[in-house]
Amino acid sequence: MKRLVTALCTILALSVPALALASTWAIDPEHSHVGFKVRHLMVSNVKGNFETFAGTVTLDDKDITKSKVEVSIDTTSINTNVKKRDDHLRSADFFDVAKYPAMTFVSKKVATAGKDKLKVTGDLTLHGVTRQVVLDVDGPSKEAKDPWGNIRKGATATTTINRKDFGLNWNKALETGGVVVGDEVVITLEIEMIRK
Template sequence: LLSAALAAVLGLAGAPALAETWTADTSHSAVGFSVRHMMVSNVKGAFNKFTATVEGSPADPASAKINATIEVASVDTREPKRDEHLRSADFFDAAKHPQMTFVSTKVEKVSATKAKVTGNLTLRGVTKTVTLDVEYTAPVKSPWGQTVIGATATGKIDRQDFGVSFSKALETGGVLVGDEVTLLLELELVKQEAAKK
């Protein structure tokens, strides 16, 4: 999940070859997911509290370091009772494991606007390797003088891999909650300017 600010650095080919820091503007970003419900529909949700940072040299995308932290208690599926259940030990166990984290280990440029980002996703104290497909934009200047880039990351995980195993069998076959979870991160990343001396 979470995480993938992930390829912002890759779109900055025209920038100076210096290490830079980009952070997600959370008011213009989203970390979402969807999962199969009763084998007939998809329930979508989001995490409302998160941070994401990209550090590295635009001239060397493979050197990029991406970190994201998600507060699992901020889960929001627009149904309070369901959200309360998701915070419980049946799912995220937010009391014992309040954060989900993503730390990149490899960035592979696929094209001028696409990349694959592999990293370690930690959820409920379990760490697994996850690869995200990322599409990103060229940098633009905002009306307020900030340098901004957009990145959209998608991927899939099996919740059973992280010990999130709650479900119920249906009389008609299948299960109440699917195992495959689709991740969708839409990030607006802002370049952090060095402090003037």
């Protein structure tokens, strides 16, 4: 029995430093931005954002590739600054927010991609469909302490998806050729996070 207790104490003692190497961060929605742009009428880009979202980042301070990211975005909070368009985007033609009120991203792999750059691969679930996407990340930044004593970091992530891969198929053909809405959507995340 004494040997068992000693062995358990040794295992716990060895595991504590490993646990201490990971830090948990909450995304600060007041200082973050989840934006997108998509081609409109083949002549310009329409930009928009999602106003409500939350997420957690677990950073492995010894090995960044062991870090994890989980984000949930409220699709009902879409905002392109045009109410009629936003209502259409919330409808069954696009996000169908009554049926799919959230989209989520869960990381599966983190890889370094140069100085202060990462590639974060994960599952994006949107409109009831899950696809693997890769985020190109600048950061995370060095830590900074705000005037209230919170420790913060930041990062910028971008990716491009094809909306039809997620069943967002609505469109109309133009007489001059092309369509009303482009298929490719560029997503940009400006993230500021607070250490828990």
